[in-house]
Amino acid sequence: MYKVLTLNQISDKGLSRLPSDNYELATEFSAPDAILLRSHKLQTAEISPSVKAIARAGAGTNNIPVSACTERGIPVFNSPGANANAVKELVIAGLALGSRGILAGISYVNTLGHMNDAAEMAKLLEKEKKRFKGNELAGRTLGVVGLGAIGSMIANAALNLGMEVIGYDPALSVDAAWRLPSSVKKMDNLSSLFARADFITLHLPVLDSTRGLINTDLLAACKPGCCLLNFAREEIVDISAVIRALDNGSLRQFITDFPVPALIGRADVILMPHIGASTDEAEENCAIMVADQLNDFLQNGNIKNSVNFPNLQLDRSGQCRLAIANHNVPKILGSVLGLLADADINVVDMLNKSRDEIAYNLIDLGSEASPALLEQLSAIEGVISVRLIQW
Numbered sequence: 513m514y515k516v517l518t519l520n521q522i523s524d525k526g527l528s529r530l531p532s533d534n535y536e537l538a539t540e541f542s543a544p545d546a547i548l549l550r551s552h553k554l555q556t557a558e559i560s561p562s563v564k565a566i567a568r569a570g571a572g573t574n575n576i577p578v579s580a581c582t583e584r585g586i587p588v589f590n591s592p593g594a595n596a597n598a599v600k601e602l603v604i605a606g607l608a609l610g611s612r613g614i615l616a617g618i619s620y621v622n623t624l625g626h627m628n629d630a631a632e633m634a635k636l637l638e639k640e641k642k643r644f645k646g647n648e649l650a651g652r653t654l655g656v657v658g659l660g661a662i663g664s665m666i667a668n669a670a671l672n673l674g675m676e677v678i679g680y681d682p683a684l685s686v687d688a689a690w691r692l693p694s695s696v697k698k699m700d701n702l703s704s705l706f707a708r709a710d711f712i713t714l715h716l717p718v719l720d721s722t723r724g725l726i727n728t729d730l731l732a733a734c735k736p737g738c739c740l741l742n743f744a745r746e747e748i749v750d751i752s753a754v755i756r757a758l759d760n761g762s763l764r765q766f767i768t769d770f771p772v773p774a775l776i777g778r779a780d781v782i783l784m785p786h787i788g789a790s791t792d793e794a795e796e797n798c799a800i801m802v803a804d805q806l807n808d809f810l811q812n813g814n815i816k817n818s819v820n821f822p823n824l825q826l827d828r829s830g831q832c833r834l835a836i837a838n839h840n841v842p843k844i845l846g847s848v849l850g851l852l853a854d855a856d857i858n859v860v861d862m863l864n865k866s867r868d869e870i871a872y873n874l875i876d877l878g879s880e881a882s883p884a885l886l887e888q889l890s891a892i893e894g895v896i897s898v899r900l901i902q903w
Contacts, residue, residue: 514810517544519552522569523792526799530807546806549575550798556580564899565809567802570595570789571661572745573819574718582870585837585897587821589805593661594797595789600665602788603713603743606767607670609782610711610739611652613644620644650674655709657702658744659684663715664691671695680705706733713741716748724750731757739765743788746770813874813901821872822865830860830876833901839894840871847892848873855885870896 515536518527527537537548543562547554550569556577559566566576567589581588609615620640627633654670656663659681667677671693679692680699699705702725706712712734716722726740726749734740740763742749751772757763758780766775771783789798801817808814813835814825821837838844845864852859858878865872881889881900890898 514545515541515543516546516548516806517541518548519554520550520569522548522550523796523799525796526569526801526803529800529803534811546810548802548806550795551575559584559586564897565589565806567806569795569798569802572717574745574747578820582820583896585870587809587815587818587872589802589809589816589818591798591801591805592817594801595791595794596661596665598791598794599662599715599743599788600669602769602784603662603666603741604669604673606741606743606782606784607649607654607673607711607713610741610765610767611649612646614646615782617641617644649711652676652710653678653708655679655699655705655712656696656715657681657705657712658715659688659692659696660715661688663713664688666713666715667692667696678705678708702730703733706730706738707735709735709738711739711741714744714748716744718745718747722748724748726750726753728753728756731762734762736761737764739763739767742766742768742770746772751775811901813899815872820867821870822867824863824865824872824874826861826863826874826876828876828903830878832877832880832903834873834875834877834881834889835897835899835901836873836875836889837896838871838873838892839896840866840869841894844871844892844894845873848875848889848895851885851888851892852877852881855882857881857885 513536514534516530518537518539530537543560545562546565546567547563548567553575554577563586565587566581568576569591571590571592573588573590576588578588624633650673653676656667656677656679659667659679667679670677678697678699680702731753751774754763754766755774758766765780767782769784769786769788771785775781775783805816812828813833815821816823836848860876860878862873862875886898886900889895
C-alpha cells in the first residue's frame, strides 16, 4: 500500500487513477511514499525521507525544489501539454482584447445604468462606439516565442484567424517541429522577431537562460504599436523594463496572467488573475496525466515526463525489479552487476539511461534480492537510491 500526500485540491478524475486497493491518499502523512500537488510552494524540509517521487499536476515545476530532489534520487513529474488547450484559448482571447476596444466598451456601457429610454441609449451608443474601434487580427503578424505544446497550438490557431505567424525557439524538439505547419516562419533570433511582430506571445519555461529574458534592450527592438502577451511565467519578463517600454511608446500594450502592483490601474495593461489553466478540463487532464505517471513509477519504476530524470520504460520480466538512481559517473553499473553476480542472481532484462548528473537503471532479476544485498547495493559509492519492486 502506497501513501500519497496531496497538498492541493486534485481532480477526482485524477485521484481515481490511484485505486484504493494500492493507494492511501490524504492531506497529512508522516512518511508518504509520494507527493501530489499543484501550486503549493514545496519546501525541501517538507519532503520526508520516505518520499520516492513528486508529481505536479501542471507544466511548471518552479514551486518544487527540483535540484534538492535530484540530489536525493527523487524524480519530479509534471504534465506538459495537458493544459495547453486552456492556455491557448485564453491567449486567443487576449489577442482579441488587445486588438479591439472590448474592455473599454464594456466598461462604458456599464456606466449607462441611469438611462431608461432604449432608443436614446441606442442613439448614444451609435455616436460613441467610434471611441472603441480597433483592428482585426487577420493580416497582423504574431510572434510566438517558445514553440512547444502551447506555442504550437497558438501558432495553428492564429493561422486559422488569418494571421501571419513567426516563431522562435532555440530548443525546438523534433516532435514540436513536426507539429508546426510549414507556413510558420522560424526566426533566427529574438530581436528579429520583436522587430517584425504586431503581437508577441511568450511560452517559455523558467530557466536560468530565460529568467528576465524580456528586457530593456529587447523591448527597444519592438515594432511600433506592438502588444506583448505573457501567459507563460512571470519571471521571464522584466516588469520594470516593460513599464519603461510602455511609458516611452516602444510597447503599445502588455497583457499578462501575472499581475503585480506596479501594473495595476494602467490603461495600457490588461491583467488576468493567473487563470491560464483554470478550466475543469485542464485540471482533470493534468491530474490524470500525473497520476498515471506516478502509478507507473511506483508500481514498475518507469519514468515518463520527469523534469530531472531520464525517460525510461521497461516491460516487466523476471521475478522482481531493482530501480537504482546514481550519480552519472563511470563504473557504478559495473559494481551493481558485480554484486548481483556474486549473489548468483541472473539479470533477465535491464535498461540504463542518464540525464545530466543523474543516471537511472531498471534491472529485472530472475530471483529475489535479499535485504542484505539491497544494503550492499545502497553502499556502492555514487548510488543515491535503491528500490526493490516486487510483483
